[in-house]
Every structure is written in structure tokens, then in C-alpha cells.
Amino acid sequence: MTNPILEGLAKARHSAIHLEMRDAYQQNDPEFIAWQNGKRLDPAADRSAWWRPFLDVVAETTARGVVMRRARIVSEPVTDYIKYEYDVTFPNVAAGELIRWLPRRKAADIPLPGTDLWMFDKSSVLFTYFSGIGEVVDREWCSEPAVVALVSTAFETVWERATSHEEYKPV
Structure with a gap:
């Protein structure tokens, strides 16, 4: 089975945006469990200690x-999962991804899509649907102009209000 995110990134010519709105994902992820048990990535360590295959795609x-x-729209105080995401985000930044965080209370008046998504070149949206415990259930492409416009407007509003990864401190 092909990965639609990788397909979208391979075809993207100008932009790729990713909007995340859950406070927890795949809590049985071995890396999250290792983090809960004290494993931390060290930015000063050899890059191979924290580089992941997806980061090759980002770079x-x-x-x-x-x-x-x-x-990322997050509730505050943040969950342990969001603390984990924050701790493991520096490799994405090192690979060239720009990342911002927005406390949910600052997003209350933004008309948002109902689920996480990727959008490529402001022309196609890949929605990701999750179970209640954060497991991916399905993905769906959409290129309807009204949906693309909603996603674009919502994301740009979130982006304007959000704090860069380098400046954000989880509470």
C-alpha cells in the first residue's frame, strides 16, 4: 500500500501544510512508550541517533x-503526548520543516476542519480520520474548491496566531 502523505510530498511544487489538532495520537507507539520511560533525543548527539526516514523526505x-x-493546536496544560511531540520536534525543524504551536483557547473562534489534514500546493487536501484513541482509521483526498478554501483560510489564521517551535514552551 502506498503512503498518500509521501505521494503528496513527492508531487508538491510550492507548499505542504499539516494541521494537527489532537492532544494524543497512537499512545501504544514504542517511541512514545520509550519517552515515557525516560528516553530523550539529544540534539548534540550524532545525527544518526535522532534522524528518522521521514526526515529524509522532509529534507x-x-x-x-x-x-x-x-x-499544532494543543490544549493547555498539555498532555504527556504533546510534551513528547514537543521534545521530538527538533529533528523536523533541522530537516527544514517550519512548526508552530497554538494553544486551543486562541483557536476558539477559528472555523476549523473537523480533523487533521495535509494540504499540498493549495489544491488538494488529505484528511486523516482517527479512532477515539488516536489510531489512524482512514484517509481521504478532497480537491473541492470550497473545502480547499476553508482549509487554507483556517490554516493561515492558525499560523498567524501560533508561536514558533523555538519560542513555544509547553505548559
């Missing part, structure tokens, strides 16, 4: 001139 995509932006 290749951004090297082609595609601007990759990720915005």
Missing part, C-alpha cells in the same frame, strides 16, 4: 523549494 522536499509548515 528532500524542502530542498526542492517546497515550503513545509506544520501547525
Whole structure:
């Protein structure tokens, strides 16, 4: 089975955005469990200690001139999962992804799509549907102009209000 996110990134020419709105994902992920047990990535360590295969895709995509932006809307105080995501985000930034965080209370008046998504070149949206415990259930492409416009407007509003990864401190 092909990965639709990788397909979207491979085809992207100008932009790729990722909007995340859950406070927890796949809590049985071995890396999250290791983090709960004290494992931490060390930015000063050899890059091979924290580099992941997906980051090769990010680096290749951004090297082609595609601007990759990720915005995370989070509840505060943040969950342990969000603390984990925050701790393991520096490799994404090192690969060229721009990441911002927005406390949920600052997003209350933004008309948002009902689920996490990727959008490529402001023309196609890949929605990701999750179970209640954060497991991916399905993904669906949409290129309807009204949906693309909603996603674009919502993301840009989130992006404007959000704090860069380098400045955000989880509470």
C-alpha cells in the first residue's frame, strides 16, 4: 500500500501544510512508550541517533523549494503526548520543516476542519480520520474548491496566531 502523505510530498511544487489538532495520537507507539520511560533525543548527539526516514523526505522536499509548515493546536496544560511531540520536534525543524504551536483557547473562534489534514500546493487536501484513541482509521483526498478554501483560510489564521517551535514552551 502506498503512503498518500509521501505521494503528496513527492508531487508538491510550492507548499505542504499539516494541521494537527489532537492532544494524543497512537499512545501504544514504542517511541512514545520509550519517552515515557525516560528516553530523550539529544540534539548534540550524532545525527544518526535522532534522524528518522521521514526526515529524509522532509529534507528532500524542502530542498526542492517546497515550503513545509506544520501547525499544532494543543490544549493547555498539555498532555504527556504533546510534551513528547514537543521534545521530538527538533529533528523536523533541522530537516527544514517550519512548526508552530497554538494553544486551543486562541483557536476558539477559528472555523476549523473537523480533523487533521495535509494540504499540498493549495489544491488538494488529505484528511486523516482517527479512532477515539488516536489510531489512524482512514484517509481521504478532497480537491473541492470550497473545502480547499476553508482549509487554507483556517490554516493561515492558525499560523498567524501560533508561536514558533523555538519560542513555544509547553505548559
